[in-house]
Amino acid sequence: MREFAYARARSVDAAVALVADNPEARYLGGGTNLVDLMELGVERPELLVDVTGLPLDDVTEDGAALRVGALVRNSDLAAHPLVRERYPVLSQALLAGASGQLRNAATTGGNLVQRTRCVYFTDATKPCNKRMPGSGCPAIEGEHHNLAILGASDHCVATHPSDLAVALAALDARVDLQDLAGPHEIPLVDFYRPVGDRPDLELTVQDGALVTGVALPPLPAGARSAYRKVRERASYAFAIASVAAVLVVEDGLVSDVRIGLGAVASHPWRARVAERALLGGPATEAAFEAAAEAELDSATPLRDNAYKVPLVRDLVVAVLAGLAGER
């Protein structure tokens, strides 16, 4: 591990000023991903700016929306009464992630910017276009059984590991940011860049921008939501597929639907094709299956991850059918 300096930020402005101009600086939140990557030699910052003392750790009502500070710990967010009442999908997604100890430490903001678990990215002795641009992607021919089937490129097939972000994508969440130009916000789904030929560039925002919070708009009346995660062991594992869904059914017809898919792409995947196929149509298993298949028409599975295509299809059907059937 490279020797590094450590500073505690006294304000959001001060934190941004320390990090924004310094490509060797990183914000330190819960440290559950960054510190691991430092021990592995994947991240080698010269300066860590600890933001955990900043006043960004509240969940507050903002009109009909809910504002979640970037430093709200995963376990606190999952347990928050308003989250449990209004956004069960979010609480379920958080509780499906990591372990109790990690959820106590991990922050909302940090969760969104965590890095892929692709084994070549986390091993500094291997090539990886995301870690070392231009070095190649050994995963495409190598170990990729849990890598992307949607939106990947010839340069990278990594997946985003978050559960939380999949739920946020389905909830139309917006990300609050601050950079040197000041505060602004963007939709979560626009926060992540498509992979393309620069998998090392993961976010659309400026380097050194600090995530200060997440805004959750209200769900439409009658909306039900759920998260379901499939993993190889019963707990403490990243998803091999996950679905976050929000569904409103009126008179047997789908009047609103939002579907987020996890562990299938370099970022939480909003299944717009499936949503369009379902909107206004019948809320039946046949319709759910047809919609899921339409979404997965663009899937480009690799040698060892083709199992994910039927898995995701069946999981979408099961989750939507569960929501449609609830009373």
Place this chain on the structure above:
Amino acid sequence: MTRFWQAAPSVGHPLTRIEGLDKVTGRARYAGDVAVPGLAYGAVVPATIPRGRVLNLDVEATLAMPGVLAVVHRDNAPRLTDIGEGTLFLFQGDRVAHWGAPVALVVADTPERAREAAERMRVDYFPEPPDTVFRADHPGLYEPEYVNPRNPTVTGKGDVDAALAGAAVVVDAEYRTPAQHNNAMEPHSATAVRSDGRITLHTSTQYAYGVVPTLSKLFGFAPGTLRVLSEHVGGGFGNKGMPPRPDTVLAVMAATLVGRPVRVTLTRPQLWPLTGYRTPTAQRIRLGADQDGRLVALEHRAALQTSRLHEFTEQAAVYSRPMYGAENMRTSHRVVALDVPTPRWMRAPGEAPGSFALESAMDELAEACGVDPVELRLRNEPAVDPTTGQAFSSRRLADCLRVGASRFGWAGRDPRPAVRRDGRWWRGTGVAGAHYPARAAPTTAHATALPDGSFVVRVAASDIGTGARTVLTQLAADALEVPVDQVRVLIGDSGFGPAMGAGGSMGTASWSWPVVTACRELAGRLAAGEPLPPDGLTSTFDSTAAIGARADYARYAFGAHFAEVAVDVTTGEVRVPRLTGVYAVGRVVNPLTARSQSIGGMTMGLSTALLEESSMDGRFGDWVNHNLADYHVATNADVGEIDVTYVDDPDDELNPSGVKGLGEIGIVGVAAAIANAAWHATGVRQRELPITPARAAR
């Protein structure tokens, strides 16, 4: 406190671990925790090619990095004697035998600086094309002279092919198990301290005494030079056995070179190529039977891998030799040497993967014959060892199967697969038999009576988390006919003399032999009125001759495993809500630590059934999931209800304690019981481990 349990005799009582409080309060010192003044830290520079030569090491740039004291490498390392153990013949040339092999050791004043300098060190290689991927049809497969530890490669009787040709029912199937890594929580760590021409080595080993002769031969040390201390060991699962692992050699080398104590602790990814693993296996089973399921032929062929540094052939087909009776039998092994790290012992080597193959095939035979899988096994109970013709010292497999069936609720089971739908789950049940050899190895122990009325027993045993220290205390106390709180058992010190390690489920059988014998002799001397000198009265016993004089028997522990499995109809997620294990393991010394051993073993079996798989990227010759985030071992949430029982198994042909050893039998057959239950749930045969969601339902 139960620690000071006054019951006499103590054997049979659930004494809690003697060192338990030290461990949970952090007082227990593991190899990497021992405080040593002036300590320096070594970090391994691992090869990043699978095959070739080291052309150049940039030693000067590394020496210039902060805190670096020395770099140990091929040009300055002590010359070693070639003892036929390539994994320890470090820095003696420029060949790279596998990815991750040490090419240098950086020594610095802090572990962080050592590691940083090691990771920054530039090494130039001349790479050669590697051969790293195991295949069942690899052209390099050959029959080795013997298989681990010294078993015959091939056994046979009768004419298997002819019997199969005439059999009413035939099962012919191939089973596959992946490479797996031991992954003890405590990493390998060695601290070498030189003083007055002697070396004390603190290391985490299952075999404290065994380290001494190996390293002494390697370095050319005179007898008495090296002492190994290993008071607490944070898990081993086979990969802290013999031979010692490279961290020990590196620590001794570095301490010699820098003239101060040096600690070498391997990182988690470094454990993978440097400390051993289980070979992948491809096993073919052919069973022939009459219409009632009585075997007429049994063939078990195993293909395995080893490295180019050392031939280690896991004895996978050995499982089939004593298990079920058939007139015509053949077992055989072939191994291929690849440009990969050296496989070693891991959690019931041989029996674990071998039982997956045979006990799965028996389930397929039960299906083919329409015979209940428990009944099928009972019908194939042999009177004597079907391979050697030896009598069994005791064989209680049938008892285990019957008791297990009763406890599990097997009676009335509908044999049809894929007919039990319960909400989102398919449900099924499965069974497998199990056995594990009951052996003992020569060991010396000393029992000393002290003037204050207490006793000290010394034996170079290892407690790798099993409760060995506790059960030896109970056995010694009973032999001395005193309460356990008057006996202190000291272990983990090579200075106590030759002793078997904690391996092959032989620890208690081996160590207790001289412990009990020496204690009985000492008690006799005291009873006879022998005077007690101020420094105590000591009896010593070496079990070598007694073990050699034992009668000729086939000695095995037996067991049976029953599993209930649920498979998610949508996702293929496999859950195991219930496991039952029944064992005949001779005398159970301590029901509490025995139960912990058994549920630990069954959990390891569950873990290999559903989760564990080391993923080799052949281009690098490296297992790329070399960490505990990507290599999954079972968590608490994966483990459901576990029921453990022992049947009476009196056996006078074992050792003075009547113990068979139960460390590993809990693993044997569990994967097959789960795979058989998964088939019963879904109708899909699982002939390859692990049974992942991708494999379970499709």
